[in-house]
Amino acid sequence: MNIGEVAKLSMVNAKMIRRYEEQGIIPKASRTFAGYRQYSEKDVHILRFVKRARELGFSMKDTKQLLGLWKNQNRSNSQVKSLAQKHKTELEEKLNEIQAMLSTLDVLIKHCHGDSRPDCPILQELECHKGRH
Amino acid sequence: MNIGEVAKLSMVNAKMIRRYEEQGIIPKASRTFAGYRQYSEKDVHILRFVKRARELGFSMKDTKQLLGLWKNQNRSNSQVKSLAQKHKTELEEKLNEIQAMLSTLDVLIKHCHGDSRPDCPILQELECHKGRH
DNA sequence: CCTTGACCTTCCCACCATGGTAAGGTTTAA
DNA sequence: TTAAACCTTACCATGGTGGGAAGGTCAAGG
Numbered sequence: 001m002n003i004g005e006v007a008k009l010s011m012v013n014a015k016m017i018r019r020y021e022e023q024g025i026i027p028k029a030s031r032t033f034a035g036y037r038q039y040s041e042k043d044v045h046i047l048r049f050v051k052r053a054r055e056l057g058f059s060m061k062d063t064k065q066l067l068g069l070w071k072n073q074n075r076s077n078s079q080v081k082s083l084a085q086k087h088k089t090e091l092e093e094k095l096n097e098i099q100a101m102l103s104t105l106d107v108l109i110k111h112c113h114g115d116s117r118p119d120c121p122i123l124q125e126l127e128c129h130k131g132r133h
Numbered sequence: 134m135n136i137g138e139v140a141k142l143s144m145v146n147a148k149m150i151r152r153y154e155e156q157g158i159i160p161k162a163s164r165t166f167a168g169y170r171q172y173s174e175k176d177v178h179i180l181r182f183v184k185r186a187r188e189l190g191f192s193m194k195d196t197k198q199l200l201g202l203w204k205n206q207n208r209s210n211s212q213v214k215s216l217a218q219k220h221k222t223e224l225e226e227k228l229n230e231i232q233a234m235l236s237t238l239d240v241l242i243k244h245c246h247g248d249s250r251p252d253c254p255i256l257q258e259l260e261c262h263k264g265r266h
Numbered sequence: 267c268c269t270t271g272a273c274c275t276t277c278c279c280a281c282c283a284t285g286g287t288a289a290g291g292t293t294t295a296a
Numbered sequence: 297t298t299a300a301a302c303c304t305t306a307c308c309a310t311g312g313t314g315g316g317a318a319g320g321t322c323a324a325g326g
Contacts, residue, residue: 045260048260049259049260052258052259052260053259055234056234056237056238056259057231057234066256066259069253069256070256070259070260075253076248076249076250077245077246077247077248077249077250077252077253077254077255077256078247078248078249080245080253080255080256081242081245081246081247081253081255082247084238084241084242084245084255085242087238088235088238088239088242091231091234091235091238092235094231095228095231095232095235098190098224098227098228098231099228101188101189101190101224102221102224102225102228104189105189105217105220105221105224106221108217109214109217109218109221112210112213112214112217113210113214114210114211114214114215115209115210115211116209116210116211117209117210119210120202120208120210120213120214121210122210122213122214122217123199123202123203123210123213125185126182126185126186126189126199126203127178127181127182127185127203128181128182128185
């Protein structure tokens, strides 16, 4: 199977497949005499795993680790769980940051009339010279 | 005022100040004979504006626009409002993505015993061969 | 006068993840 | 034989931030 077909089957862009290989996340593909990468069903399986992990927001590094645990039959699932929990914590932090931004933005947008007047509460807040920050 | 002092006063890293200048977000600072950038109180004010906008998650590009509207006395505040609303929408999309990831992660983590057994629901989900995805 | 340390300058490289494009080789089908 | 659809590597871009090297400048103190 060429890279284009495995890309279709796994829904992972060919460019990303090459990059995953480059970064050691997936094993190096064997090559034809002409240099074309060759793949099997197993690789489709691996790439789908990668894709799913990435969709859940795991970093490349974490995904690499998860793959390692996946193929390691001697793993303990506590390792997987702690990786997932660490990631969850990071996501929650991001979530909080965004929520904080949104709540401020909400207030500002509500206070702004949005007409042609030049006085704008949003800019006044950003100006921030009343010691709010 | 040198860049170090304006950095302290505005809480914006000197490195970022140079970058903002490079990208045309803030005006080019005048220089001493030796080439040192010179700043005034006004620049501190501008940089605080930038900092606040960045803290609210506005991109460099948006921040540049906001600065333009800020110093333009002929602005209509509807322009500011629509910029803020566009940003709010983007933040909400990010928020939804993260929430979706978190809810899936939550389920997976709860189902995983986290002991030394090798069978792990998290990996099974990532493996994703049951046609869930 | 000279050194030392704290500043400043530019330049390049790193991260993370992805996408584009250019220049070239290969395979397949018409 | 040629055209298209594929493949290869290599470089550049994004967005935002940080590190560090190599070098110039300035003030204080011996």
